[in-house]
Amino acid sequence: MTGVINRPLQTVQPFSLFSSGDIALFQAGSHYRLYEKFGAHTLEYEGVPGTYFAVWAPDAAFVAVMGDFNQWDHYTHTLLPRWDNSGIWEGFVPGVEAGSLYKYFIRSNSGEVLQKGDPFATRWEVRPQTASIVHPLDHTWNDKKWMQGRKANNSLNSPIAVYEVHLGSWRRPDPTNEELYYSYGEIAAMLVPYVKEMGFTHVELMPVMEHPFDGSWGYQQTGYYAATSRYGSPQEFMDMIEAFHQAEIGVILDWVPSHFPHDAHGLYRFDGSHVYEYADMRKGYHPDWNSYIFNYARSEVRSFLLSNAIYWLDKFHIDGLRVDAVASMIHLDYSRERGGWVPNELGGNENLEAISFLKKLNETVYALFPDVQTIAEDSTNHYGVSRPTFMGGLGFGMKWMMGWMNDTLDYFKKDPLHRKWYQNDLTFSLVYAFSENFMLPLSHDEVVHGKSPLLYKMPGDEWQKCANLRLLYGYMYTHPGTKLLFMGGEFGQTSEWNYRSELDWHLLKYATHKGIQDFVKDVNQVYRQSTALYELQFEAEGFEWMTVNDYDNCVLAYIRRGKAAGDLLLIVLNMTPVPREHYPVGIPQGGIWEEILNSDHPKYYGSGVINSGPQKAAKQFYNGREYTLTLRLPPLGITILKPVTV
Secondary structure, eight states: OOOOOOSOOOSSBOOOOOOHHHHHHHHHTOOSOGGGTSEEEEEEETTEEEEEEEEEOTTEEEEEEEETTTTTOSSSSBOEEOTTSSOEEEEEEETOOTTOEEEEEEEETTSOEEEEOOTTOSEEOOTTOOOEEOOOOOOOOOOHHHHHHHHHHTOTTSOOEEEEEOHHHHSOSSTTOTTOOOOHHHHHHHHHHHHHHHTOSEEEEOOOEEOSOGGGTTOSOSEEEEEOTTSOOHHHHHHHHHHHHHTTOEEEEEEOOSEEOOOTTSSTTTTSSOSSBOSSHHHHEETTTTEEEBOTTSHHHHHHHHHHHHHHHHHSOOOEEEETTHHHHHBTTTTOOTTSSOOOTTSSSBOHHHHHHHHHHHHHHHHHOTTSEEEEOOOSOOTTTTSOGGGTSOOOSEEEOHHHHHHHHHHHHSOGGGGGGGHHHHHTHHHHTTSSOEEEEEOGGGGSTTSOOHHHHSOSSHHHHHHHHHHHHHHHHHSSSEEEEETTGGGTOOSOOOTTSOOOGGGGGSHHHHHHHHHHHHHHHHHHHOGGGTTTTTSGGGEEEEEEEETTTTEEEEEEEOSSTTOEEEEEEEOSSSOEEEEEEEESOOEEEEEEEETTSGGGTOOOOOOOSOEEEBSOOBTTBSEEEEEEEOTTEEEEEEEEEO
């Protein structure tokens, strides 16, 4: 507000950005732009510049804003409670400028005194400091081309190959000094061209929201509305997103609406009462993560989370949200012993309020941003996680296929000599592959806590480990579903992921690791350029087994199809180190076929068992098919062929 000052202003001037409609929506759990109202907003009141503060503290008897502008005095800048019983305290403080540090001093009705950061702060001090910072989000975006065309890039019938990244440990200025980070701009200058060169369509950033403990990897958050200051300002993070968009790469954020830590300056017991978390610790405390669970039954909490999801899509042009720990949200007995949880009103183990919230979340996101994706990290068989809410589903765009990940890694860990006894475990994923819109994840969770890096999950000597890993990636990229690979996996990282250091980039001087990287680069290109691999990636019509019962040779063959007639690829996997010469594969059509990718090619450090030149299909009935291709099957390898003529 602007105007000519005609009277002296009070230390805290009565002022509000809230309308009665805002309050009604907030209390109904349906306000999705609370970040425009709550928090610290610089503005002018009667010609005087300053900052408007608003905070929700319904059980507070007294709330003041303190900061470097008043020498952290607890009482000089007392906020005013609204008259509508909303629990909101607010007021305009003249002279407080952008960059000012602040916290809320809260005395609860019980007499307890707390000092809290702002739940809606857009910026925080770098840990271990814990003050919020007055920081406007002004930014001029230069990604119009991407934003106008991203519907096609984020579509479920487009290729989606995601590179999962932890910004602090992808690269470091000094790998031995965990206190030194590159800035958002410095990371973008290296990461954007690398992701582009590798052929990934999207990056997924492990949580960038402000968090006090590096070892939580960002999953224990105190600043839900602030990009972490470890790497710079919110605007510098926006510049990074913009750089990805200008390179035609989408950005997905990990989002954590499931739990938060008990740090004194955070959300836990915000006003001395259980404001954001369930009061009953059988619902409100998470034993696995020593953290607290949002109260999804409280409308104001639902508005807080709903607004937070929209905030990142609105203010930061984010292209998707990967929602963390959905299984823990929707199940009351998740990781709890008998007697440690309370059944719902129907006697079941589902958190009905959390399920209701997730449906509301997805309905709101897709109504406002129909060209983004929400992705559920969910390990359960809950019905319809990625089905529309009008069909009884949760409404997510995709769901992580945790069963595929577990079964596939278990199979690949086995000595090839014994794999024939476990082939059904590998092929089982196709029984349920089209029950959801699945994303195949090889994420950070698989390379920490003693699980070993992907390369060292593979059996055999060094050559076989590398061949197995290339085979695994080939299988992943040709299996129905979208793809996700955690950083380091693309070149065969040899140590577990360590957030304190950086990836083992020196490995790329070795042909074995360079070969893995080159294969990932090429299989990304094949995936992106082959409509047969993505147009029907969630439809049963896009997949058909050709060879599924050759247990003795551990060979699998299948067809992937696109929408157009004749748009298909043949994929053949040899799960043993024994090359197969003159191996017959029954196929549905004749003509000339050519090999477009072979993981055993010498350029990938393979042994060179490839199918060079045209491969003519014989008019010979085999394995229920009218035509037969006779191929060389590479050891521990995958070959992909496409028809040239019919």
